[in-house]
Amino acid sequence: DGGITQSPKYLFRKEGQNVTLSCEQNLNHDAMYWYRQDPGQGLRLIYYSQIVNDFQKGDIAEGYSVSREKKESFPLTVTSAQKNPTAFYLCASSRDAQETQYFGPGTRLLVL
Amino acid sequence: AQSVTQPDIHITVSEGASLELRCNYSYGATPYLFWYVQSPGQGLQLLLKYFSGDTLVQGIKGFEAEFKRSQSSFNLRKPSVHWSDAAEYFCAVEGYQKVTFGTGTKLQVIP
Numbered sequence: 001d002g003g004i005t006q007s008p009k010y011l012f013r014k015e016g017q018n019v020t021l022s023c024e025q026n027l028n029h030d031a032m033y034w035y036r037q038d039p040g041q042g043l044r045l046i047y048y049s050q051i052v053n054d055f056q057k058g059d060i061a062e063g064y065s066v067s068r069e070k071k072e073s074f075p076l077t078v079t080s081a082q083k084n085p086t087a088f089y090l091c092a093s094s095r096d097a098q099e100t101q102y103f104g105p106g107t108r109l110l111v112l
Numbered sequence: 113a114q115s116v117t118q119p120d121i122h123i124t125v126s127e128g129a130s131l132e133l134r135c136n137y138s139y140g141a142t143p144y145l146f147w148y149v150q151s152p153g154q155g156l157q158l159l160l161k162y163f164s165g166d167t168l169v170q171g172i173k174g175f176e177a178e179f180k181r182s183q184s185s186f187n188l189r190k191p192s193v194h195w196s197d198a199a200e201y202f203c204a205v206e207g208y209q210k211v212t213f214g215t216g217t218k219l220q221v222i223p
Binding site for chain 2 (some may be wrong): 035088097
């Protein structure tokens with residue numbers, strides 16, 4: 001089955017801790033994206049990558065970091081600099097930057 | 113910059129009734145337009161998309177949407193709503209190499 005997987009489904013972060021959210025796709029898509037979803041605010045773009053070893057900041061990149069070492073993987077690290085990390089995080093991919101985006105099931109991050 | 117407005121935060125309809133969810137966009141050229149649906153705690157599923165051509169677009173689950181350039185709108189419709197359609201619906205516009213999402217409309221279906 002082709003698709004996008006995100007893990008874990010739930011993630012808990014302690015104060016001062018960095019946590020990493022996983023996103024994997026087997027669709028052979030070049031472009032991948034990370035969004036943050038908060039109630040009543042829709043989706044906001046954190047980072048995106050159009051090709052391996054390259055990525056760009058989105059609208060709310062502060063406190064986050066990413067890497068794109070493999071085509072199928074685009075992990076997101078929520079650093080301790082992100083003061084309000086509690087949210088639902090969605091990963092998406094598309095064949096290229098101009099194509100339809102397809103979404104993973106999401107990871108809910110909670111702060112202890 | 114592009115923008116998307118979904119003026120209805122919450123809509124309640126009776127099962128079997130018709131549905132129309134509103135979406136207005138702002139973009140300088142002909143946009144790519146999308147409707148996605150999200151069940152609680154889940155990712156977004158693509159319902160339909162408009163890139164060009166026929167302005168009435170058919171999607172999955174019996175949904176359709178009509179692109180009206182003169183009104184900058186891309187409203188989503190369904191002739192008869194089922195209880196399983198209860199979810200949150202997002203309109204999105206792609207332009208200037210990025211996708212902008214609306215804030216969503218939550219649909220409640222009552223028996």
